[in-house]
Amino acid sequence: MQKINTPDGLFHDGNSASGVLGTLVSAAWLNAMQGELVSVIEGAGIKLDAAKTDQLNLAIQSLIQQALANGLKVALQAKMGAVTPLNKTSAGYAFWGDNDSGLFCPVDGTLQLATNGIPFMIQEHDGPLRFTKGLRLPKGVGQMDSQNHAGLSFGNDGDTGLFAEGGSPESGSVLEMRVDNVQLLQAFPAGVHLSRSPTCDPPPQFDISTKLATTGYAWACNGNYSGHAFFGADATLVGAHSGRLVGFTGSSSFTITLPPTSALADGVVYHFVNFTHQQQLIALSGADFMVPPGGGSSITSLALQAGETVDICCVGSNWDIVGGSASLRFSAGVSASFAANGYARLPNGLILQWGGQSSSGTSSSNLKVTFPMAFPNACLQPFCTVSGITAGGYAITSGQSKTGASFTVFNAGGSPAAAYGTQWLAIGW
Numbered sequence: 280m281q282k283i284n285t286p287d288g289l290f291h292d293g294n295s296a297s298g299v300l301g302t303l304v305s306a307a308w309l310n311a312m313q314g315e316l317v318s319v320i321e322g323a324g325i326k327l328d329a330a331k332t333d334q335l336n337l338a339i340q341s342l343i344q345q346a347l348a349n350g351l352k353v354a355l356q357a358k359m360g361a362v363t364p365l366n367k368t369s370a371g372y373a374f375w376g377d378n379d380s381g382l383f384c385p386v387d388g389t390l391q392l393a394t395n396g397i398p399f400m401i402q403e404h405d406g407p408l409r410f411t412k413g414l415r416l417p418k419g420v421g422q423m424d425s426q427n428h429a430g431l432s433f434g435n436d437g438d439t440g441l442f443a444e445g446g447s448p449e450s451g452s453v454l455e456m457r458v459d460n461v462q463l464l465q466a467f468p469a470g471v472h473l474s475r476s477p478t479c480d481p482p483p484q485f486d487i488s489t490k491l492a493t494t495g496y497a498w499a500c501n502g503n504y505s506g507h508a509f510f511g512a513d514a515t516l517v518g519a520h521s522g523r524l525v526g527f528t529g530s531s532s533f534t535i536t537l538p539p540t541s542a543l544a545d546g547v548v549y550h551f552v553n554f555t556h557q558q559q560l561i562a563l564s565g566a567d568f569m570v571p572p573g574g575g576s577s578i579t580s581l582a583l584q585a586g587e588t589v590d591i592c593c594v595g596s597n598w599d600i601v602g603g604s605a606s607l608r609f610s611a612g613v614s615a616s617f618a619a620n621g622y623a624r625l626p627n628g629l630i631l632q633w634g635g636q637s638s639s640g641t642s643s644s645n646l647k648v649t650f651p652m653a654f655p656n657a658c659l660q661p662f663c664t665v666s667g668i669t670a671g672g673y674a675i676t677s678g679q680s681k682t683g684a685s686f687t688v689f690n691a692g693g694s695p696a697a698a699y700g701t702q703w704l705a706i707g708w
Contacts, residue, residue: 280312281311283302283304290302320335323339323345358370359384360384361385362381362385362391362396362398364379366396370385379395380394381393388404388405397411399412416430418452429444439458439460440456441456442456443455453465461475462474463475478493504550505521505523507524507526508524508525509526509528510526510528513534513535513536514535514536515535515538515564518538518543521543525550527555527559532555532560533559533560534562535551535561535562536561537562537564540567548590550588551590553583553585553586556585559583562580563579567579568597569581570594570600571600571606571609572599572606573609573610588603588604589604589605590603607626612626620633620634620635620651622652628708629707630706631704632704632707633703634648634651635666635701636703637699638696639697640697641694641695643687643695644685645687645688645696646663647683649682650681650683650705655708656707657708658681658705659706661676661679661684661705661706662676663675663701665701666702672696674688674701
């Protein structure tokens with residue numbers, strides 16, 4: 280298209296009185312003008328109609344709507360700068376009469392939306408979108424077709440997100456988290472309810488913090504064995520064996536060595552059982568030592584008899600024997616002395632004491648016995664028999680106390696006899 284072919288490119292009226300001709304409009308110019316107008320109307324998809332006079336207007340409106348629907352790209356530039364009251368820096372895109380409300384760029388890579396000079400939304404090029412004011416959404420649960428825009432959801436996945444429902448618009452809410460419209464979590468003023476069983480990685484071994492724990496971790500920490508480890512030859516345990524049932528198996532004797540206490544957490548327990556018919560040995564690492572119950576002398580190894588069990592706990596830099604049948608040999612309540620004059624304490628409190636001694640003299644109470652240990656409460660019954668070549672000899676009890684008993688030893692003729700060998704037994708508690 281071009282302007283009319285006159286020196287100034289304008290149309291002019293003619294003047295017949297002065298003989299000045301008007302602007303001559305050629306067919307070529309009119310055809311060009313027609314082509315330009317027709318291209319706009321037809322470009323908008325409108326068919327030419329001689330009976331209508333608004334087709335150009337309709338075409339322009341249609342083209343504008345199409346451009347907006349497809350994303351109108353406009354190159355605009357504004358002054359960089361932070362928002363200020365009344366926008367004194369004239370930065371950003373603001374509005375007539377309210378020039379401190381709009382879009383601003385305080386520094387390179389940062390955009391702010393502000394109202395009345397105060398930013399309420401900030402986007403940095405290397406950070407998340409931030410809101411400096413509260414973001415309010417309507418209540419409601421998610422819808423699969425995304426028709427309900429309540430809550431925080433994602434794209435066209437309107438039933439996955441965070442929603443609030445129930446009560447009034449101001450209070451009484453229940454906060455819900457949903458995925459594909461399946462409720463996962465509800466939050467009430469009184470607490471949180473998990474609608475599905477959550478899963479998580481198990482905490483590290485020996486962790487005693489407030490972290491969430493798996494059911495497997497809780498199982499192992501609740502008095503149950505976390506598994507088992509059976510050995511038939513020499514072996515050295517590691518931290519992963521703690522909490523398991525550690526078994527001696529096979530037909531030969533061997534040694535299982537505990538790991539150093541420095542590599543373990545306080546309170547770690549190892550459970551041992553000897554399934555074999557042989558004596559087995561539990562040994563310690565380095566300078567570690569083991570403390571028997573009852574405050575006995577420390578030891579550096581423990582022999583486990585056939586069928587015995589023992590629980591050993593890491594306490595600081597040493598091991599404590601805390602349970603199992605092998606621990607009974609160290610308990611004062613079931614201690615024993617297997618000497619010729621000895622004793623045995625039973626778990627029910629009963630105490631047996633025994634010994635051998637010769638009578639002295641030919642008077643009454645010619646055998647006085649001092650027990651290997653004093654009965655804590657009472658001697659219930661002492662017994663005595665005559666042994667050796669003194670056939671026909673016998674003995675009767677003359678007296679008893681917590682610390683000893685006296686007997687009278689007789690010969691076959693019924694007279695007190697000296698130098699008669701005897702064996703005695705006392706029962707007490």
